Amino acid sequence: MELRQVRSFLTVVEEGHVGRAADRLHITQPSLSRQVAALERAVGVPLFDRSRRALALTAAGEVFAAGARDLVRRADDLVSAAGQAHRGELGVLRIGFVQSATFEALPTMVRVFSAAWPSVRVEVTAMTTLRQLAALTDDAIDVGLLRPPVQAPDLELRTLSHDPLMVALPGGHRLARRRRLSLADLADEPFVLYGRESGPTVHDTIIGFCRDAGFSPRIVQEAVDVQTIVALVAADLGVSLLIAPTPHTDETAVVYRPLADDLPRWEMALAWSRQNRSPVLARLLETVA
Known part of the structure; x- marks a missing residue:
């Protein structure tokens, strides 16, 4: 059974006349009749009742037509989906x-x-x-x-x-009143930072910046993600250095300040x-x- 034959069969059903269906399909009537006959042989039962003068479906033809419409619709959807996938749209x-x-x-x-x-x-x-x-x-x-x-x-x-590096401070921190800070301003502060296993490049680079500014940060807490770091800063456990853009927060909990140091951006x-x-x-x- 070929999909082309199924489509031709449905066209005959819709037109109710082999001649009109042939005209719609732009093929000859004998060619269409051969397609329908080949489909019936493939199905194994007659689909049209040829004992009547008017074209009519057999009981098997009624059942087949209902399923054939779904088959053709799914085939069309499959072709469309394949095209979309090929174009990167699906x-x-x-x-x-x-x-x-x-x-x-x-x-x-x-x-x-x-x-x-x-x-x-x-x-x-x-x-x-x-x-x-x-x-x-x-x-x-x-x-x-x-x-x-x-x-x-x-x-x-x-x-x-x-993206620049930003200082994260508890909302009530004494340095929060300043609009811009230097790394040296943080020398005596406890730090909350990414754990090295979570991002060795970020961790090591921040430590290097601090050492270039004249101090080694006193890390009191490490975290695996920025949300946790911000939560720990809000809990007043320490300050942090985060790559912008930073999470939105209530400034009564956490404030962000730019650095005055001439540091490379990320x-x-x-x-x-x-x-x-x-x-x-x-x-x-x-x-x-």
Whole structure:
């Protein structure tokens, strides 16, 4: 049984006349009759009652016609879905992201992409930059929001922003009254920082900045994510240094202040593997260009 035969059969049913159906299909009447006969042989039962002068379906033909309409509709949907998938308009986009992408880069990118391609399902996973590099190489994710520098010659990177380091202070802290701080102002403060296992590059770089400013930070608490760090700062356990953009908070709990020190900014980049031929990834790269 061929789908072409099923379509021809339904056209005959809709027209109620073989001649009119043939004209609609732009084929000859004998050719259409042969298609219907071939379909009946494939099904194994007559679909039309030929004992009457008017064209009529048999009981089997009535049942077959109902199912045939659904079959053709599903076939059309399948063809449409295949085309959408080929064009990157349907499928799954897997995104890895560092914690500091949570408050601007990730939501902005997903919002814009999903508005443009609502049929693509977006899956997001929080990952350190190092984990993203492995996941991109292993095809576990399609794209990553990460913090360079990275040593990954098989990856393409596109810079999205350059973000400053900010001081996070308890709302009632004596330094909160100042609009701008230097790292040296924090020399005697207890610190809440990322644990090194959560992000060695961020951890080591912040420690290095502090040492360049003349002190080693006194770390009293470590955390695995920025939300926890902010909560611990709000609890007055210490101050912290966070990459902007920072979480929105009530300034009675936590305030953020820029640094006066001339420090390099942190690059946020979009990364993907050159080997990834996903049409959905191509759509993302077009959308966020």
